[in-house]
Amino acid sequence: MQQHIEQILSDMDTLRPFVLANQNQNAELRSIMRRIIQHVEFIQSMPNIPPQQYEIISKGLMQLLDAEHGAYLKRDPESLLSEQEQSQLHQHIMTRRQMLQSLQYDWPILQHALKSSYELLGKTPPNSDDIRITARNLERFLRDHLQHEVQLHNEVNQLITALKTSMNGMLSVLQEVGDEAPELKQAQHLLAQELPNDPREAKNILQQACTGILNAGNKLSTASRTMHEQMQQQQSQMSTLTKHLKTAEAEARNDPLTGLANRRKLAEFLSALPAHMPTSFIMIDIDHFKLINDRYGHDAGDDILKALASILNESTRSSDMVARLGGEEFCIILPGAAIQAAEALAANLCQSVAIHDFLSKDVIINLTISLGISQKKESETSMQSIKRSDQALYQAKENGRNQFIVAK
Numbered sequence: 001m002q003q004h005i006e007q008i009l010s011d012m013d014t015l016r017p018f019v020l021a022n023q024n025q026n027a028e029l030r031s032i033m034r035r036i037i038q039h040v041e042f043i044q045s046m047p048n049i050p051p052q053q054y055e056i057i058s059k060g061l062m063q064l065l066d067a068e069h070g071a072y073l074k075r076d077p078e079s080l081l082s083e084q085e086q087s088q089l090h091q092h093i094m095t096r097r098q099m100l101q102s103l104q105y106d107w108p109i110l111q112h113a114l115k116s117s118y119e120l121l122g123k124t125p126p127n128s129d130d131i132r133i134t135a136r137n138l139e140r141f142l143r144d145h146l147q148h149e150v151q152l153h154n155e156v157n158q159l160i161t162a163l164k165t166s167m168n169g170m171l172s173v174l175q176e177v178g179d180e181a182p183e184l185k186q187a188q189h190l191l192a193q194e195l196p197n198d199p200r201e202a203k204n205i206l207q208q209a210c211t212g213i214l215n216a217g218n219k220l221s222t223a224s225r226t227m228h229e230q231m232q233q234q235q236s237q238m239s240t241l242t243k244h245l246k247t248a249e250a251e252a253r254n255d256p257l258t259g260l261a262n263r264r265k266l267a268e269f270l271s272a273l274p275a276h277m278p279t280s281f282i283m284i285d286i287d288h289f290k291l292i293n294d295r296y297g298h299d300a301g302d303d304i305l306k307a308l309a310s311i312l313n314e315s316t317r318s319s320d321m322v323a324r325l326g327g328e329e330f331c332i333i334l335p336g337a338a339i340q341a342a343e344a345l346a347a348n349l350c351q352s353v354a355i356h357d358f359l360s361k362d363v364i365i366n367l368t369i370s371l372g373i374s375q376k377k378e379s380e381t382s383m384q385s386i387k388r389s390d391q392a393l394y395q396a397k398e399n400g401r402n403q404f405i406v407a408k
Contacts, residue, residue: 257302258309260330261323269321269333270382279335280342281386283372283393284312284349286328287401292365300360301328304367307358315349331386339375339406346371346404354402368402 118125126134186208253265261269273279286292286308293301305328312322312330321333334342350369358365372393376385392407399405 255309255324258306258324260309260313261321263323263325266321266323266325266331266333273333273335273382277336278338279333279376279382279385280337280339281374281376281382281389282332282334282342282346282349282404283386283389284330284332285370285393285397287368287370287397289328289367292367296360296363296365300363300365303360304358304365307356308353308369311352311356312349315345315352333382339373342373342375343404343406346373350402350404370396370401371404372396372407373404374407 115125126137253262253268254260255262286304289301289304292304305324308330309322309324312332316322316332316334319335321335323331323333325331332345334345350371353367353369356366358367370393372389372391372395374385374389374392376382388407392405396403396405
């Protein structure tokens with residue numbers, strides 16, 4: 001066959017120049033010639049399978065399909081298979097036939113076993129002839145069932161552990177009121193032993209223990225009411241004491257007039273700052289505050305201090321610290337802030353205060369502030385930085401007030 005195909009391809013090469021010479025139907029003839037050559041080359045590339053090989057394969061397939069009738073392979077002298085290969089193929093077919101015969105007997109038994117297993121688990125068997133799906137579903141149900149049993153056992157043990165702790169507390173309370181609580185001790189004894197594997201026996205033991213706990217609980221109810229009243233009285237006393245302590249602590253760390261931090265709270269804040277953190281400081285003082293007190297009275301001065309404290313709080317970040325150091329002097333700590341941020345805040349405060357109308361008893365009072373700014377150096381402490389900003393503050397006052405000076 002291969003020889004004939006090669007001869008066709010050779011003849012086509014001979015005819016090709018004559019086809020190309022035909023100018024009237026040149027494109028069509030070339031297309032036809034190309035398709036013929038492609039088909040012949042495709043046939044040439046196909047494997048050459050002898051007809052005898054097809055016969056042996058078809059016989060084997062027929063015997064596999066007709067295994068119920070016990071067909072056997074017979075040796076074909078013209079076959080291309082060796083005797084060993086034919087023997088192996090024959091053995092394979094016989095094995096398949098035996099498997100099919102065995103399955104005819106085992107199939108009903110397997111279906112009955114699977115159905116019974118489903119019913120034991122409380123499940124409805126699926127209406128499916130696919131044994132693989134039925135078996136996989138049964139495996140999943142069994143796994144879930146076992147996991148549920150383990151989980152239930154663990155939960156029961158956790159409940160018993162919790163009950164033991166609760167019973168110890170109940171027994172202690174009852175003994176304090178003079179009751180030995182024998183039913184509670186009996187319940188403790190029951191729960192101290194290992195629960196049997198039989199669910200009915202385990203349920204019986206748990207029910208007995210539950211009865212003892214309920215009886216002890218009835219006794220505990222009366223004692224609990226008395227102790228509850230005593231605890232309420234103690235809690236009330238503790239609550240009052242806690243409020244007093246919080247008030248005292250707030251007074252110790254906060255300025256009572258403005259609510260700002262005082263010197264003590266400021267010192268605690270500074271000690272908690274990381275040494276390497278860049279920190280800026282602003283010192284603030286109200287210009288001519290004594291004249292305001294003399295003219296409008298100390299009540300007006302207090303109103304101004306509170307209003308200024310509010311402005312300072314609203315102008316700073318939640319991470320900043322605003323403190324009143326005494327009189328009309330305030331301080332702002334800016335953790336992590338560069339000196340440029342402190343300058344911008346100081347300029348904003350200076351302008352905001354200057355245009356703000358401070359009100360006291362329907363009287364509008366206008367005032368200004370002076371500020372000193374510094375940034376902590378690596379070689380100094382926070383208090384040394386504050387001292388430099390305080391010196392800058394007094395320089396701002398000497399320069400005419402209502403301004404800020406940055407410390408060198």
